[in-house]
Amino acid sequence: MRILERWLKQYGDFSIDPHELAERLTMLGLEFESVQRLDTRYNGFVVGEVLTKEKHPRADRLSVCTVGTGRETLQVVCGAPNVAPGQKVVVGLVGATVPRNQHDPSGAPFVLSRVAIRGVESSGMICSESELDMGKDSAGIMVLDRDAKPGETLASYFGLDDVAFDLEITPNRPDWLSHMGVAREIAVLTGTLPRLPRVKLKESAEPVGKHLSVTVEEGENCPRFAARMIRGVKIGPSPRWLQNALRNAGLRPRNNIVDITNYVMYECGQPLHAFDHALLRGGRIVVRGAKEGTPFTTLDGKEHTLPAGAVMVCDGEREVSIAGIMGGANSEISDATADIVIEAAYWKPSSIRKTAKLLGISTDASQRFERGADPGGVRYALDRTAGLVMELAGGVLLKGVIDVYPRKIRERTVPLRVARVNHVLGTKLKKPEIVRSLGLIGISESGVKGDTVKFRVPTFRVDVEREIDIIEEVARVYGYDRIESGSGATFSFRQPFPAVSREQTLQEAMAGRGYQEAITNSMQQPKKAAMGGATPVRILNPQNQDMAALRTSLVPGLLETAARNHNAGNLTLRLFEIGHVFRIDDGPAPKLVQNYLEEERLCLLLTGSSAPVHWSSPGRDVDLFDMKGDIEFLLAKFALDKSRFISYSTSKGLTDNTLGIEIQGSYAGYLGGISKEVRGLFGLERPVFVAEIGVEGFRRDIRKAYVPLPRYPKVKRDVAFTVDAGIPAASLEATIRESATELLQSVEVFDVYQGEQLPGGKKSVAFTLEFMSLERTLTDAETEAAVGRVVAGVEKAHGAALRSMR
């Protein structure tokens, strides 16, 4: 919303520097995007009169003009087709900066110099709207009014001696979408309430009812519909002051009637619409619901299909306007219009918003109505418009107003407890201070009962309904910065939530192990999102197909990250990500929202070298056992002793050589090498290993009891078995544990050998065993017996042969 300083001052003068004004209004809740003087951009631009026009001798599309600027006559080469002698035009003089360069894609400004164009000298430029950044029209030069005086500065011609404030308006304050609304806020600074211009209307004897009737069938959605009629208006361009005001506020002038309705809307916030009475069949207006599917052409020429529930303004036969959003082409004001009907209504906000959303239209009118216009301001706006029409377009105002307003929306009365103000704000404000503050924004005291003061709230303040809304107004006007900050008044030691999360512990652990944390987009291509092996959740309104579904696994995101890094030459990667994955699940798993199952996971990715380059060793690339080791590290770090790996014989999902990870007897995740096919999909040439595991499994809520330190020495024995090459080391280890007595403390594989010293199909697996008793030092005999049991057990269970023992 653009607000102009000169326009604002019509409702109450003030002398505050524009930047200071912006700063002080900012502290009242208005948000300023910019504050700018309008004239500074147009130094060196003047009104010129085209005196002559000749064809350029060496270019068909160019003409050579002489232009009078009052003091001198300039020769200017011009490329516009519409330039003609006698026109008043905008001339940029040599040295002036043209705001927009039409021939530059970025539109950057450029400085005019004296140039020769195809051999003809040109001392200046005749400008188009687009070059002046005043509009979009770039097809031809801008033609000014005939009465423009050559030599007059552009700033003076266009009334640019003004300051424009560009505001971002929060949805709770539709009243700020007008100059009067902003002027009311300035009253907080000046102490003087602003005034709208007084309207005096001269009505004819002919009653409006003779030519117009209004029926409201949609009373719920149209609480108020008012209209007036003026006969015999003369349609034409608006006077310069009106055109300038609209243009400076960012609107495009059209004709006097439309311009007036826009002007009044920007003045007091009430959208208005004017119909050509001759086009209203039967002289009737009926407000009713649309028939779903009816085609309708709005006055911008666009065709729409009306949705169910749309409220329409109709005449005796057909729709003529989409209520509160945009008028129809079938009844709009044209040069031939003589009699007009002006509509000022109050529409139910949610109805307008629904229809505007369904139609995909957002207009100045719909924005105001859907946030809430002022039901109490309808009549003023209607009369103000009628007054301006008669002043600027002539005509005779018919007697009376049609105002269908069966249930008057009155000013609200809101009670406020003074103690509650201080209870919420932490202030020590007293009643007179509160009453004075609220008075500055038009909220007045209407009664007192004990500590409770009743306040009357004007109808344009749609956001003030409850006590807390009044408290906010008090805080705002009093000043947030003046409320002294306190601390710790309510400190409580109770705290049901932990200070350190499981995610943090995992992040610390992985960063400590040399992994870098990545964060990737949860929204993915549906194909990639489905790679986790579940049906992904689709996004109904995705930005594009690359982000149309939610990930079911963290792996594809990290593979994309790996591919991007490989392309950048980063070949060694150790990445981890902790994030949510999503899927639709109709099973019994507990869910927070409908049938959407959301799970937090940790994903690891390894590729490239196993260690940084070092002179002492040739180095090697990572393999599956690096990944397995990192998972073992995590399981050990979280003391998850009851965990194990399950080998899958076939490849599963994204990986080959897949190992399932089980924690406390339930599946927690997997690790493996990304299969060649999947690597191909991501453009990854080098081997990549991943692990993905549910964060839920990393629970460590059992505090273990302390185990006394052993008082007797450990005895170490190494045993090596020759077994069939297909027997997993883990089965041998399991048998060792089963066969041994409680004297066995630990088992570790320390060597695996397969080669010429062994028969084909055999391998040797060597274990280090540690034995210890908590009660005594073990004798050789006891140790030998313990080892003997282990050896016998393995030999029996796996057909193993003892290869060596020491």
Next chain:
Amino acid sequence: MHSEITSLREEAENAIRTVTDARGIDEFRVRFLARKGSIAALFDRLKTAAPEDRPALGKMLNELRSAVQQMLDEKSGAIQAPASGEAAPADLSLPGRRGFIGSKHPLTQTLDEIRAIFVSMGFGVADGPEIEDDYHNFEALNFPPDHPARDMQDTFFLGPRALLRTHTSPVQIRVMEEHQPPLRVIMPGKVYRNEAISARSYCMFHQVEGLCVDRGVTFAELKGTLIEFITRYYGAGLKFRFRPTFFPFTEPSADIYISCFICGGKGCRLCKQSGWLEILGCGMVDPNVFRSVGYDPEVYTGYAFGMGIDRIAMLRHGIDDIRLFFDNDIRFLNQFRQ
């Protein structure tokens, strides 16, 4: 036997030279020193030697055993730690064995710092789902259906009344549904908005939400708490201001700005010439929000706040393109070592 001892010694001296790794060390030990190794075999044969020769031979064998043991010890020491002691290579300027250096994502680091401050002020940490329902994301937070306030946050929809959360505020509702006051909690997490992707905005980003509910919590305390946070996080000496604004779920609501730490408030590109940086939105919990979770707004008051982690990290590190966070180029990530 005397000569056998001598030749075994030579054999050991030759063998130890070829040992280069732990496996070799082991093989060497098995061959010479194990209970069934060559030296043990000679000790066994001591019984068969002439009794008068036994003491001398025994002494030789003992010397051999300790000499071979010493060879082994030196070798294994050299293999395990070549830079230690006498076996060290001459050039100590060679680099040591460095592992890879990991790091947490810069957004995680920023969150860690923010969280540490609030935790030290008595806040706990809670989280919630990223797929939300309309009720928790909007309705319970006092966004009426068909209200323009919903347009403030462009939403990705997933199904009837299901969406990707547009802010972390629904976690407030979930926390209050599960717990009774007093509450002091922060709620970090990912949020999603259907906004055009550019250097300044991404369709997914991170927020930290805060909530404090108790008897007698005031706007003054909200100010005190957040000023303390700002001072600890951004450092003392910054100016700050609280400006009225609108959020459906708080009233009164405020945006907090700090004086720009690049230009000191004079105006620069970062602060768009305003001298101020917006860093936090906050306000007193709206009574309608309390009603939706069954708290009595006459008994309890509270404040809530929220900030964008991505934006804070960008300001903090001078990062001019938010997309860098999600490209995860390790040359970028490597710059944020702690």
